[in-house]
Structures are given as C-alpha cells and as structure tokens.
Amino acid sequence: MSGAVDLSPRVPAVRRIGPALGSDPLLASLVVLVLAAALGLVLLQPAPYLVNMVGQLAAFAILAVSLDLVWGYLGILSLGHGLFFAIGGYVCAMHLLAHAYAVTGTAPDLMQFMGWKSLPAYWTGLTSAPYALVLALGLAAAVAFVFGLASFRSRVNGVYFSIISQALVYVAMLLMFRNDTGLGGNNGMTGFSVLFGWPMGSPGVVTGLAVAALLTLAGVLVGAKVLVASPIGRRMLACRDDEARLRTLGYSTTRLKLGIWCLSAVIAALAGLLYVPQVGIINPRVLSPDLSIEIAVWVAIGGMGRLGGAVIGAVAVNALKFWLSAAMPEAWPFILSGLVLAVVLGLPNGLLDLAALRLRPASLKPTSLKPTWLRRGGGLR
Amino acid sequence: MVEGVRRLGLVALLAWGASLMMPPALAADAPLERGPFAAALCGDGAAQTKAVEAFLHRAAEAEAAEIAWAGAALRALLDRRLACLGETALLLDRTGAAEGVEAATGTARPAAGGRSPVLGLRQRALVETASGAAALLTGPSVEARRAGLSILERRIGAVPEAFLLRAASAETDPGLRASLAAVAQSAALSSPDPARRLAAIRAVSEAPSGAAFSRLSALKTDAAYGSDPAFRSALDAALARVERAVSIGNGLAVLYNGLSFASILFMAAAGLAIIFGLMGVINLAQGEFIMIGAYATYGVQEVLRRLAPAWLDAYLLAAIPVAFLASAGVGIAIEALILRHLYRRPLMSLLATWAVSLFLINGVRVAVGSQNLQFAMPSYVSGGVPLYADFVVTWNRLFAIAFAVATLALTLVILKRTPLGLDIRAVTQNRDMAACLGIRTRRVDRLAFGFGSGLAGLAGVALCPIYSVNPGMGANFIVDSFMVVVLGGVGTVAGTLVAALGIGSANVLIEPLYGAVAAKVIVLAGIILFLQRRPEGLFAVRRRR
Numbered sequence: 001m002s003g004a005v006d007l008s009p010r011v012p013a014v015r016r017i018g019p020a021l022g023s024d025p026l027l028a029s030l031v032v033l034v035l036a037a038a039l040g041l042v043l044l045q046p047a048p049y050l051v052n053m054v055g056q057l058a059a060f061a062i063l064a065v066s067l068d069l070v071w072g073y074l075g076i077l078s079l080g081h082g083l084f085f086a087i088g089g090y091v092c093a094m095h096l097l098a099h100a101y102a103v104t105g106t107a108p109d110l111m112q113f114m115g116w117k118s119l120p121a122y123w124t125g126l127t128s129a130p131y132a133l134v135l136a137l138g139l140a141a142a143v144a145f146v147f148g149l150a151s152f153r154s155r156v157n158g159v160y161f162s163i164i165s166q167a168l169v170y171v172a173m174l175l176m177f178r179n180d181t182g183l184g185g186n187n188g189m190t191g192f193s194v195l196f197g198w199p200m201g202s203p204g205v206v207t208g209l210a211v212a213a214l215l216t217l218a219g220v221l222v223g224a225k226v227l228v229a230s231p232i233g234r235r236m237l238a239c240r241d242d243e244a245r246l247r248t249l250g251y252s253t254t255r256l257k258l259g260i261w262c263l264s265a266v267i268a269a270l271a272g273l274l275y276v277p278q279v280g281i282i283n284p285r286v287l288s289p290d291l292s293i294e295i296a297v298w299v300a301i302g303g304m305g306r307l308g309g310a311v312i313g314a315v316a317v318n319a320l321k322f323w324l325s326a327a328m329p330e331a332w333p334f335i336l337s338g339l340v341l342a343v344v345l346g347l348p349n350g351l352l353d354l355a356a357l358r359l360r361p362a363s364l365k366p367t368s369l370k371p372t373w374l375r376r377g378g379g380l381r
Numbered sequence: 382m383v384e385g386v387r388r389l390g391l392v393a394l395l396a397w398g399a400s401l402m403m404p405p406a407l408a409a410d411a412p413l414e415r416g417p418f419a420a421a422l423c424g425d426g427a428a429q430t431k432a433v434e435a436f437l438h439r440a441a442e443a444e445a446a447e448i449a450w451a452g453a454a455l456r457a458l459l460d461r462r463l464a465c466l467g468e469t470a471l472l473l474d475r476t477g478a479a480e481g482v483e484a485a486t487g488t489a490r491p492a493a494g495g496r497s498p499v500l501g502l503r504q505r506a507l508v509e510t511a512s513g514a515a516a517l518l519t520g521p522s523v524e525a526r527r528a529g530l531s532i533l534e535r536r537i538g539a540v541p542e543a544f545l546l547r548a549a550s551a552e553t554d555p556g557l558r559a560s561l562a563a564v565a566q567s568a569a570l571s572s573p574d575p576a577r578r579l580a581a582i583r584a585v586s587e588a589p590s591g592a593a594f595s596r597l598s599a600l601k602t603d604a605a606y607g608s609d610p611a612f613r614s615a616l617d618a619a620l621a622r623v624e625r626a627v628s629i630g631n632g633l634a635v636l637y638n639g640l641s642f643a644s645i646l647f648m649a650a651a652g653l654a655i656i657f658g659l660m661g662v663i664n665l666a667q668g669e670f671i672m673i674g675a676y677a678t679y680g681v682q683e684v685l686r687r688l689a690p691a692w693l694d695a696y697l698l699a700a701i702p703v704a705f706l707a708s709a710g711v712g713i714a715i716e717a718l719i720l721r722h723l724y725r726r727p728l729m730s731l732l733a734t735w736a737v738s739l740f741l742i743n744g745v746r747v748a749v750g751s752q753n754l755q756f757a758m759p760s761y762v763s764g765g766v767p768l769y770a771d772f773v774v775t776w777n778r779l780f781a782i783a784f785a786v787a788t789l790a791l792t793l794v795i796l797k798r799t800p801l802g803l804d805i806r807a808v809t810q811n812r813d814m815a816a817c818l819g820i821r822t823r824r825v826d827r828l829a830f831g832f833g834s835g836l837a838g839l840a841g842v843a844l845c846p847i848y849s850v851n852p853g854m855g856a857n858f859i860v861d862s863f864m865v866v867v868l869g870g871v872g873t874v875a876g877t878l879v880a881a882l883g884i885g886s887a888n889v890l891i892e893p894l895y896g897a898v899a900a901k902v903i904v905l906a907g908i909i910l911f912l913q914r915r916p917e918g919l920f921a922v923r924r925r926r
Contacts, residue, residue, distance in 0.1 A: 340739075
C-alpha cells in the first residue's frame with residue numbers, strides 16, 4: 001500500500017457485507033428489491049416481453065453502477081464507458097454465433113457476408129462460454145489499463161479526461177463501422193439462435209437471462225458497496241476531493257485510480273455481456289458518443305456518488321425511454337434534455353434530493369452531497 | 382495562363398500536323414456543287430458515300446455558308462426530311478410534309494410522289510459524322526457545336542486533321558475549345574504517322590493530368606510499343622514525367638484540402654478554447670452553434686431570394702453578421718439561463734450543454750426538417766483555377782481558408798486590442814484577482830461565451846459551400862474540435878491555430894495511405910502520446926491557482 005499504514009482491522013470481505021449494507025438502508029432495500037424481482041420472475045412467469053425489459057433494465061443498472069464507481073467516488077467522468085460495454089457485448093455476440101454455428105451447423109450471416117469458408121483464427125475457442133467470459137472481461141480490463149495508464153500517469157484529469165475518453169469511443173465506433181474489421185461492420189451481429197444448447201427465444205431462456213442480470217446486479221451492488229465502505233473506498237473519496245493532498249500524504253493515486261478504473265471497465269463489460277443476448281443484436285451504434293453520455297445522464301439524474309442513485313437513475317430513465325419512445329418518439333429527446341437540465345440546475349444530487357426533501361421536512365435544504373472539489377474555485381485541474 | 386500555353390502548343394501541333402498531312406490534290410478540289418451533291422444524296426449507297434467523303438475532305442477550307450447548306454441537307458437526310466423527286470432533292474419541314482424547298486435552289490415545290498432515301502449502316506455513320514462536322518463548324522450555339530463534336534469523337538479517324546485545326550481556331554467558347562484540343566490530341570495519338578505520334582506524346586506529357594496519364598498508358602498496349610524502340614522510349618519518358626507531375630499535383634491538392642479542413646476546425650475550436658480557458662466549461666453544444674450559423678445562412682439566402690433576387694449571389698457575405706449574431710444570441714441566452722448556475726461544477730455544465738445540444742438538434746429537426754439544405758452556389762464560390770496537373774484551387778475551399786484567416790485576425794484584435802479582450806485575458810489568468818480589481822467577471826463570462834458561440838456561427842457560414850447542412854451536422858466536428866483544444870492548450874489562440882493545422886493536415890495526409898478511420902485512430906493515439914509529454918497542451922496559459 002505504497003508507504004501508508006492501513007489502520008483498519010483486516011476483516012474478510014464477506015464479514016464486511018453486513019455493516020456496509022446496514023450503513024446504507026437505501027442500497028440495502030434496493031438489493032432486496034432486486035432479489036425479490038428475480039424471485040418474482042421465476043415464480044409468477046409474467047409475459048416474456050416484460051421479463052425481457054426487466055432484464056435489459058438490470059443490465060443498464062449494472063452499467064450505471066460501473067460509471068458511478070469512477071465518477072461519483074473518484075471524480076473521473078468517463079464519456080467513453082460505452083466502449084467497455086461494447087467489448088462485453090461484441091465478445092458475447094461472437095460466442096453466441098460461434099456456439100450456434102457449432103451446434104446447428106448453419107453458417108451465420110456474417111460468414112456469408114464476409115465470404116468466409118470458416119470462422120477466422122481469432123474466433124478459436126469462442127464456442128466455450130468460460131473462455132468468452134474471460135476474454136470479454138480481460139479485454140475490457142486490458143483496454144482500460146492501457147488507456148488509464150496513459151491518462152493517469154500524465155495526470156490528465158477532469159474534463160480533459162472526459163473529452164479524450166469520448167474521442168476514444170468515437171474512434172472505436174468509426175472502426176467498428178468498417179466492414180473489414182470482420183465483426184459485422186455496419187450491420188453488427190445478430191441471428192443468435194442458441195444459448196447453452198437451448199433455443200434463444202424460449203420463455204425459459206428469456207427468464208433465465210433476466211434473472212441472471214438481476215442476480216449480477218445484486219452481486220455488483222453488494223460488492224461495490226463493500227468496496228466503497230472499505231479503506232480503499234475512503235481513499236477513493238479522498239482522491240476525489242483532493243488528489244494532490246492524498247498524493248502528498250504518500251498514497252499512489254495513479255495506482256488507486258487505475259485499479260478502480262479497470263474494475264469499472266470490467267463491470268461495464270459484464271453489463272454488455274448480459275445485455276446482448278437479451279436484445280439479440282449488437283452493432284456499432286452502442287459505441288456512439290451519445291450513448292456514453294447518456295450513461296452519465298442516468299447517473300446524474302439518479303444521483304451520483306450513491307450506488308443506489310445510479311440504479312434508480314438508470315431504471316427510471318430507461319423505463320421512461322421504453323415507454324415514451326414508443327408512445328411519442330418525437331417528444332422523447334425534448335423530455336430527456338429537459339430532465340437533464342432540471343436535474344443539473346435544480347437537484348444537484350439527482351432524484352435522491354427529492355427523497356431527502358420528503359424524508360426530512362424539517363430541513364427544506366437538501367443535504368449537500370456535493371464534494372468539496374465542486375465547491376471550490378477553479379475545478380479545472 | 383497554363384491553359385493558354387497548352388492551347389498554343391496544341392494549335393502549333395495541329396498546324397504542323399496539317400502541313401504534313403494536307404494532300405495537295407484535295408486542296409485544289411473544285412468547290413461544292415449543290416445540284417450534283419443533292420442528287421448524290423438521293424442516289425444509291427456508293428454515290429452517297431463518295432459525295433459525303435468528298436465533302437468531309439473539303440470541309441477544312443470550304444466556305445462557312447457552303448458547309449451550313451450541306452449540313453442542313455445531311456441533317457434532313459438523317460431525319461428522313463429529304464424527299465427525292467428523280468434527281469432533285471426537296472427539304473421538308475417535317476417528315477411527310479406536303480411541300481418543301483428544292484435543296485439546290487431554295488424554290489418551294491409540292492413534295493407529292495417524293496421518296497425519302499434509306500441509309501445503309503455504313504452510310505448512316507458517315508453521314509452522321511459529316512453532319513456533326515458541319516454542326517461543329519457552323520452551329521449557332523455552343524450546345525449545338527458541342528453536340529457536333531461529340532458525334533465527331535466517335536469516328537475521329539474519318540475526320541481530317543486540318544478540319545479540327547480550323548474548328549479550334551474558329552471556336553470562341555473556351556470550354557469547347559479545350560474539349561476540341563483533347564479530341565485532336567487523342568486523334569494525333571492514334572495517327573498512323575510515327576513522327577506525328579511522337580510529337581503528340583510529347584505534347585500530351587507537357588500538360589500532365591490524370592487523364593493524360595491514362596491516355597498515354599493506353600498506348601502501352603499498342604503494337605508499336607513492342608516493335609518501335611523510339612516510340613517505346615518516348616512513351617516511357619512521357620509516362621514517367623506525367624506520373625511525377627500528377628503525384629506532385631495530388632500532393633498539393635491533399636495539402637490544400639487539409640488546409641481548408643483545418644480552417645473549419647480552427648473556427649469551430651477557437652470559440653471552444655476561449656470559453657474553456659475562461660470558464661472551464663466544456664461546451665458540447667458548440668457543434669450546434671455551427672449548425673445555427675449554417676441555418677442562419679440559409680435563412681438569409683431565402684430572404685434575399687424573396688425580397689431581392691438580384692442580390693442573391695451576395696447571400697454568403699450578407700450572412701456573416703447574421704450568423705454571428707444568431708449564434709452569439711443563442712449562446713448568451715444559454716449562458717444566462719443555464720450555465721451561469723454551473724460555473725463551479727464543470728462536469729455538470731458538460732451534461733447541461735449536452736442537453737442543450739440535444740434540444741437544439743431536435744428543435745431544428747422538428748421546425749425545419751432533417752433533410753440537407755439546398756444552397757445556391759454564388760459565382761465566387763463555384764469552380765476554381767487549375768494550377769498544376771490535377772490540382773485545382775477551388776473557390777469554395779479558398780473561401781473557407783480566407784474566412785478562417787479573417788476570423789483569426791478578428792479574434793486576435795478583440796483579445797489583444799479591446800477592453801473586453803483585456804478583461805477576458807485577465808479573468809482567464811486569475812479570476813479572483815480580476816474580480817478584486819473591479820472587473821465584472823460575470824459580464825465578461827457572458828460576453829466571451831457569446832463571442833465564442835458567434836465564432837462557431839461563422840464556421841457555419843464558411844462550411845455551407847463545402848459540407849452538407851442538416852440538423853445533425855455539428856456531431857461531425859465536435860470530437861475533432863475538442864481534440865484541437867486539448868492539443869493546443871486551453872485558452873490560447875496560437876495553440877488552437879497550430880493544433881488545428883496539425884490535426885487537419887495529419888488527417889488528410891494519413892487518409893490516402895491508410896483510410897479515414899485509421900487516420901482518426903492514429904491522430905488520437907498521437908494526441909494521447911503527446912499529452913504524456915505535455916499534459917497542458919502545446920501552449921499552456923500560465924495561470925495562478
């Protein structure tokens with residue numbers, strides 16, 4: 001731990017779960033709600049489209065939590081998290097295609113499109129799900145590591161980092177739009193027919209996917225909570241509020257930021273991995289800079305710096321989007337921009353401010369969750 | 382100028398060729414006799430061929446009136462408006478008319494009982510060529526003459542060189558003269574006389590272009606390339622020369638496009654850099670301010686079209702103040718309504734400007750529609766001057782470059798020579814100290830934001846003649862302009878300029894080698910690597926914290 005003495009008692013992570021959740025009733029109730037929803041899906045067997053929607057929302061919530069970890073707790077706003085989501089999604093799609101090809105023997109559209117006789121060498125082994133999982137998470141971590149190392153080492157911070165991460169995802173989108181990358185180009189990849197040997201559209205698979213997404217969400221929430229409640233979490237907050245001071249105290253902020261950044265990328269890839277089989281398609285549009293900004297919007301609307309806020313924001317915005325982009329597609333962009341402006345101007349801590357108002361009518365001013373670096377001048381470091 | 386030299390060379394070549402080729406017997410031919418010519422047109426295939434071939438040979442020195450007369454008769458024959466009564470030919474107004482005029486004399490006569498001669502395949506081609514030649518020489522309009530030339534081109538072998546020389550010297554339209562020169566050149570290249578061919582190859586290589594290159598390379602398949610060493614070496618030398626010139630010309634064109642792209646980037650990024658340096662606000666709506674500038678330009682064009690069509694050509698110039706004020710007005714409104722509350726929270730202001738850009742894009746989409754706008758191209762931004770080989774200095778890009786230079790001058794004057802500029806620089810360096818000295822920093826912020834937005838509006842005017850204008854156009858520039866700001870350093874005009882030039886030309890230099898996407902990837906990787914050395918960008922403003 002780079003010279004600093006860790007004063008906290010060394011307790012195993014499992015035994016920290018209880019106290020961590022106990023300190024955050026909102027998060028604890030969310031975890032219970034997520035688990036209850038998973039149970040409800042299994043027991044009540046609602047309509048498949050509803051199950052599918054719940055599963056997609058859970059994937060988005062995981063993605064939002066991954067961004068909140070670096071933005072809310074470390075002060076690093078990534079406008080390129082769509083990249084890691086897409087890495088998970090693309091590897092998952094490759095696995096599904098390779099698997100379906102091995103099981104059914106029908107060549108995927110992609111092969112005919114590219115004029116391939118067989119899948120190229122870099123698809124080797126993707127028929128195996130564990131390998132695909134390791135590849136997706138490892139690739140996301142590796143990309144995050146290289147990019148993070150280059151940025152954090154030279155102390156690229158704040159909006160600078162945001163802009164460069166946006167450029168990264170933009171370039172990745174241009175790259176994937178090319179057909180010669182061999183990953184479907186413009187059309188992306190679709191036509192997944194088999195998952196672990198079961199036909200893709202069957203109610204059992206749909207429910208299974210949604211439940212998997214919900215359980216993963218619960219796991220990610222608990223794990224992230226334990227992390228931010230741990231000594232590392234205190235260091236994250238310290239780094240967010242005054243990186244220079246933490247560094248002067250002898251902590252390696254580069255190592256801290258790099259570690260959390262890679263973890264966040266891995267969680268985002270996990271979300272992509274769970275998302276793609278549920279929607280049945282992946283194309284380069286998940287890499288558009290607008291989608292990556294939208295992730296930040298979910299977190300901002302829900303309330304950054306609170307893991308529960310990220311979940312609430314992702315679910316609320318996306319549920320609204322599912323509903324409105326069908327009901328009145330013309331109006332949705334206006335509503336979204338209005339929401340963002342309202343939250344940014346009126347509720348600096350997102351929807352959680354509303355909850356704080358209702359819970360504590362005595363103090364009409366919302367409790368300030370605003371970190372000091374936002375309050376102090378400049379902010380341009 | 383180059384064009385003039387090329388033409389002189391061609392005329393000389395033709396004159397020389399004509400003096401070689403002109404058979405003396407033909408030059409002394411008797412003038413065209415109308416009666417026998419008309420009779421021959423009514424005769425059988427052999428008679429037709431003989432008469433028309435004789436006409437073609439004489440066309441180089443016959444009188445214009447005579448050629449016009451023969452052209453009318455040939456046209457009539459092609460259109461089946463020629464009625465033959467025995468040996469006399471009548472010209473009709475339309476096929477099957479009851480009355481016509483005698484071709485030879487012009488007297489009116491009833492056409493009853495006349496037959497219209499049928500042309501064989503060979504004869505039809507020959508008659509078409511001859512009538513095209515007549516049209517080229519005596520056609521009343523440029524279009525008619527151009528149509529004549531395009532007919533001639535198909536059977537260029539049947540046309541004597543002297544005729545092309547005459548047509549070239551008589552032609553008044555420069556465009557058609559250039560096409561004539563090209564036709565004459567290709568005729569000379571395939572001429573059976575080796576000396577003529579060599580001269581033609583030399584002439585072609587003196588005016589290098591991509592077209593000249595392909596024309597010369599086509600000769601490599603010629604039989605003479607294998608058998609005639611003189612021909613072979615001349616052709617190889619000419620090819621090497623043209624190839625070098627063409628690649629230099631293409632290099633110049635690439636640099637020129639890079640310069641114009643950099644100009645647009647600079648205009649988009651200059652406002653960003655000022656705003657970012659002053660307030661730390663990342664304005665994701667900057668691309669939409671460009672869009673507003675372009676739409677304001679469109680509005681000015683439509684207003685002029687309605688109110689003063691005579692002044693329509695001036696719309697681009699008239700739009701300059703309008704676009705600036707429109708974008709600046711929207712910018713100031715956004716600053717006053719939204720960003721003012723977010724100055725201590727740069728990441729939140731980033732999201733707020735994203736919401737604004739979403740709102741503006743969709744607002745315009747609903748109000749105007751999402752199709753590309755149609756712009757009339759004023760004369761001063763259409764066309765260009767061919768400078769060297771295939772390199773053409775196009776006016777629309779030159780307009781953008783000149784515009785960027787003017788914007789640069791304006792920005793520098795405002796920042797360095799006006800009280801507002803002094804205030805902006807002071808607040809950029811140290812906001813608190815500037816406030817202590819009595820500068821109203823909030824007012825400076827607002828004006829600077831308006832100024833920066835207005836600069837984006839100007840970029841919108843400049844790219845109207847180059848890029849397509851639609852509600853989503855801003856997204857094409859925003860990522861690149863942010864890279865310019867990051868690379869150049871915050872709040873410096875010089876840094877923005879250097880970075881815009883660097884990124885603009887790097888993009889276009891890499892593009893032809895590895896493709897547009899690879900260019901972006903390489904440029905981004907280069908910027909990230911560069912920031913390892915200088916995280917503050919090329920030119921960092923010294924500031925106190």
